[in-house]
Amino acid sequence: MDRTLIWNERHLRHALREFECHYNAHRPHQAMNQAAPLRVVPEPITDPGRISRLDIRRHDRLGGVIHEYRHAA
Template identity: 60%
Template sequence: MLHALREFEAFYNSHRPHQGLANTRPLHALPSPIREPDATTHLDIHRRDRLGGILHEYQHAA
């Protein structure tokens, strides 16, 4: 149980994307959404599951 709480705490405090200050919008416009599912294959994003797949971390491959 303590392992799960520590893992969630580390994920919540360091790995998840945080909201902006005072919930303000980003300074730049958001990119347009990708409409074609096949167009995402070039992004090379890796997913790491934590806590048996309950939490997910996503990173661009180096």
């Protein structure tokens, strides 16, 4: 968020809420074996057939400043 222009206090609070949610619920942490503080690490996919059919979707937060990636259901 180094290059994020903050317009006012309301915008700052919104940006901090979005970053906090991303940091605690999605972003992997090396000290936690790539888990996020509020979620566990999913089981690794080892089946080659499943790997070739992966459908990954990107979700942008804060207007594209933060990107989150998830498996499509």
